[in-house]
Amino acid sequence: xxxxxxxxxxxxxxxxxxxxxxxxxxxxxxxxxxxxxxxxxxxxxxxxxxxxxxxxxxxxxxxxxxxxxxxxxxxxxxxxxxxxxxxxxxxxxxxxxxxxxxxxxxxxxxxxxxxxxxxxxxxxxxxxxxxxxxxxxxxxxxxxxxxxxxxxxxxxxxxxxxxxxxxxxxxxxxxxxxxxxxxxxxxxxxxxxxxxxxxxxxxxxxxxxxxxxxxxxxxxxxxxxxxxxxxxxxxxxxxxxxxxxxxxxxxxxxxxxxxxxxxxxxxxxxxxxxxxxxxxxxxxxxxxxxxxxxxxxxxxxxxxxxxxxxxxxxxxxxxxxxx
Numbered sequence: 444x445x446x447x448x449x450x451x452x453x454x455x456x457x458x459x460x461x462x463x464x465x466x467x468x469x470x471x472x473x474x475x476x477x478x479x480x481x482x483x484x485x486x487x488x489x490x491x492x493x494x495x496x497x498x499x500x501x502x503x504x505x506x507x508x509x510x511x512x513x514x515x516x517x518x519x520x521x522x523x524x525x526x527x528x529x530x531x532x533x534x535x536x537x538x539x540x541x542x543x544x545x546x547x548x549x550x551x552x553x554x555x556x557x558x559x560x561x562x563x564x565x566x567x568x569x570x571x572x573x574x575x576x577x578x579x580x581x582x583x584x585x586x587x588x589x590x591x592x593x594x595x596x597x598x599x600x601x602x603x604x605x606x607x608x609x610x611x612x613x614x615x616x617x618x619x620x621x622x623x624x625x626x627x628x629x630x631x632x633x634x635x636x637x638x639x640x641x642x643x644x645x646x647x648x649x650x651x652x653x654x655x656x657x658x659x660x661x662x663x664x665x666x667x668x669x670x671x672x673x674x675x676x677x678x679x680x681x682x683x684x685x686x687x688x689x690x691x692x693x694x695x696x697x698x699x700x701x702x703x704x705x706x707x708x709x710x711x712x713x714x715x716x717x718x719x720x721x722x723x724x725x726x727x728x729x730x731x732x733x734x735x736x737x738x739x740x741x742x743x744x745x746x747x748x749x750x751x752x753x754x755x756x757x758x759x760x761x762x763x764x765x766x
Contacts, residue, residue, distance in 0.1 A: 446699040447576040456707025460758035483534040510674030565622035611659035631670030645683030
C-alpha cells in the first residue's frame with residue numbers, strides 16, 4: 444500500500460469547531476435521560492429503570508455507560524427478552540444518529556477555512572505518491588458536505604474512504620475528479636447504510652453510500668446508518684470485513700507516516716484501546732490541537748501525557764492560521 448507523509452486525526456472537537464450545533468459526547472449526555480424523544484419509548488423506559496435501581500443518582504447514567512450496558516448484553520432468559528434487547532439496540536443507534544445528523548449550513552467564514560483545508564489535503568489522482576490522509580473518529584459527513592456544497596470543490600475533488608463503498612444509486616452518472624480527499628472513518632459514517640436484504644450488514648460488500656440528495660435516500664431514510672457508538676462494548680461491530688479492514692489500514696498508515704497531527708481529539712482516558720492504538724506513534728506526533736481553558740484538568744492531563752506538542756486552540760482558528 445502507498446504510504447502517506449502526513450496524517451490528520453480528527454476528533455469531535457474538529458467538527459464542533461466548524462459546526463457548533465453538532466453535538467459532542469458532552470452534549471449527548473445532556474439528552475439523558477429527560478430529553479430522549481418520545482419516538483424511542485424502550486430507551487426512555489430503560490433509563491427510568493436504570494435510575495430507579497441507582498436511587499435516582501443520574502451521575503451513573505451517561506451515553507457511554509448506557510450504550511455499553513445495552514450493547515454488551517448477550518445472554519437472554521427467553522425470546523421475549525431477546526426481542527426487547529433488539530428493540531433497545533435499534534432505538535439506541537437511531538437516537539444517536541438522529542442527534543448527530545445535522546444539515547445546518549456552515550457559516551461562510553467556517554466554510555472558507557474548511558475549504559482551504561480540504562484543498563490543502565487533496566491528493567492528485569495521477570500521482571502515485573500520497574501526501575495527506577484524514578483519519579476520523581467522527582460519524583458526521585461534514586467533510587463530504589463541505590465538498591458537495593462548493594462546486595469549485597465538488598467538480599475537482601471526490602472522497603476516497605480507503606475501502607470500496609458503492610453508492611446506492613449505482614446507475615447515477617459518475618464524475619471523474621482530478622483529486623481525492625483520502626478519508627478513513629474508523630467508527631463508520633452517517634452516510635453508510637447496509638444494502639437492502641443483506642444478512643451481515645458489517646461485511647464490506649454489503650455497504651452502500653447514501654446522500655440526502657440521492658434518488659435512493661427515501662428508501663434508506665428510516666434505516667440505521669453503519670457506525671460504532673460511543674461504548675466500551677465494540678466487539679460485535681468488528682465481526683465483518685468493514686471495520687477490520689479500516690482499522691488495519693489505519694494502523695499501517697500511522698506506522699509509516701512522517702508526521703501525525705491531531706485536531707479536536709482529546710485522547711479520552713476511558714478508551715484504553717484507542718490510547719494504545721495511537722500512543723505507540725508518539726515519536727511522530729507533531730501537535731495536538733484541543734480547545735480547553737488553560738486550567739482545565741483535561742488540558743493538564745494531555746500535557747502530562749504528550750508534552751509541549753499540545754496546543755489549546757479552536758481547530759477552525761488554528762487551521763485558519765496554518766492554511
